Amino acid sequence: MSEPMKIRAKMVDGSAHIAVLMIHPMETGQRKDPRSGQAFPAHFIQHVTASVNDKPVLNVQCGPAISKNPMFGFRVKGAKAGDKLVIAWEDNKGEKARSEATIA
Amino acid sequence: MNHLRRLILKGGGAGGVLACALAAGLLRPTRAFAAEWNKAAFESKSLADALKAIGAAGAAESADILIKAPDIAENGAVIPIEVTCRMEGAESIALLAEKNPFPLMAYADLTGGTEGYLNTRFKMGQSSVVKVVVKAGGKQYIAGREIKVTIGGCGG
Numbered sequence: 001m002s003e004p005m006k007i008r009a010k011m012v013d014g015s016a017h018i019a020v021l022m023i024h025p026m027e028t029g030q031r032k033d034p035r036s037g038q039a040f041p042a043h044f045i046q047h048v049t050a051s052v053n054d055k056p057v058l059n060v061q062c063g064p065a066i067s068k069n070p071m072f073g074f075r076v077k078g079a080k081a082g083d084k085l086v087i088a089w090e091d092n093k094g095e096k097a098r099s100e101a102t103i104a
Numbered sequence: 105m106n107h108l109r110r111l112i113l114k115g116g117g118a119g120g121v122l123a124c125a126l127a128a129g130l131l132r133p134t135r136a137f138a139a140e141w142n143k144a145a146f147e148s149k150s151l152a153d154a155l156k157a158i159g160a161a162g163a164a165e166s167a168d169i170l171i172k173a174p175d176i177a178e179n180g181a182v183i184p185i186e187v188t189c190r191m192e193g194a195e196s197i198a199l200l201a202e203k204n205p206f207p208l209m210a211y212a213d214l215t216g217g218t219e220g221y222l223n224t225r226f227k228m229g230q231s232s233v234v235k236v237v238v239k240a241g242g243k244q245y246i247a248g249r250e251i252k253v254t255i256g257g258c259g260g
Contacts, residue, residue: 015219028227030205046141057218063146065201065209065227067182073223076216 007101009085016079016103018050020087021071028064045070048089052079052103079103145208151200151235154208158198160237163244166191169236171249177228180253186223189238194220196239203232228253 003023010017022045029042042064050058057076081103088098145157155161172186187197197220199209209226220238228234231252238245 019223026227028205030229052216055216057214057216059213059215061141061146061211063206063209065204065206067225067227071223071225073186073221074212074214075219075221077219078217 005087005089005097005099007085007087007099009101009103011079011081011103015075015077016052016083016085017073017075018085018103019071019073020048020050020099021069022048022089022097023069024089024091026064026066026068026070030064043091043093045089045091048072048087050074050085050087052076052083052085054084054086142208142211145211146206148208149206151202151207154200154206155235155237158208158211158237160198160239160244160246163237163246166238166245166247169238169245169247171234171236171247173234173249173251175250176252176254178254180228180230180255182225183228183251183253184223184225185234187221187236187238189220189240191220191238191240191245194238194240196237197222198237199224199226200235200237201226201228201232202235203230204228207235 006021008019024045025043026045027040027043029039031040032038033040044064045062048060048062049056058074060072083103085101085103086098090096142157145154148154148157168190170188173183177183194214196211196213198211200207201209210224212222228251233248233250235246235248
């Protein structure tokens with residue numbers, strides 16, 4: 001249903017630089033349909049979590065003001081090449097996605 | 105033509121479902137996530153209320169929060185922002201846009217060795233001051249930066 005995330009995770013100067021791109025419409029609930037005049041219902045990611053080797057490293061709560069196809073970049077100190085990275089999101093309709101990657 | 109009609113019918117249907125779900129209280133965040141979605145903060149309509157709701161009403165101005173973002177954003181729907189905290193032990197980063205309908209845009213908890221750094225893209229309806237609140241060592245710090253928008257990214 002939801003398209004896979006794109007994840008880049010690379011060690012730079014002793015910390016893992018991680019960037020993730022999620023495919024999601026991020027509808028704010030403010031945009032109006034020009035034909036019916038009714039607002040498109042809000043549909044946006046509320047939670048993004050990331051863990052390295054099952055240890056949580058990032059938990060983002062999002063509002064609808066995050067852009068369509070959200071991108072998050074963050075840096076984790078103490079991670080190593082080969083560590084397992086898991087990123088998951090959940091939106092306001094309860095849709096979920098989960099992706100794994102290995103830090104290079 | 106037909107395709108558009110489909111879209112509209114679908115939109116209407118989904119709206120109905122959403123309204124029902126709201127009425128039934130089904131739209132609460134799941135318990136699977138450690139921190140519940142801070143509904144009060146995300147639905148605050150003024151910057152002051154949003155700051156209060158995330159517990160940052162008395163945040164101190166800080167020069168140690170570096171905000172990298174364009175001064176003028178041509179497209180308000182996609183504004184890149186990069187936040188770097190120079191202070192030690194940043195625990196959370198919150199992004200707020202003063203003039204958005206709901207100022208709080210994102211609240212990131214940093215745990216387990218995550219550095220005080222966040223890079224993302226956000227929407228803004230009109231030119232506004234963007235505030236970044238960082239919690240470090242139990243204290244709240246705030247920094248701001250004005251971004252001008254030529255085409256808004258919230259309405260339609």
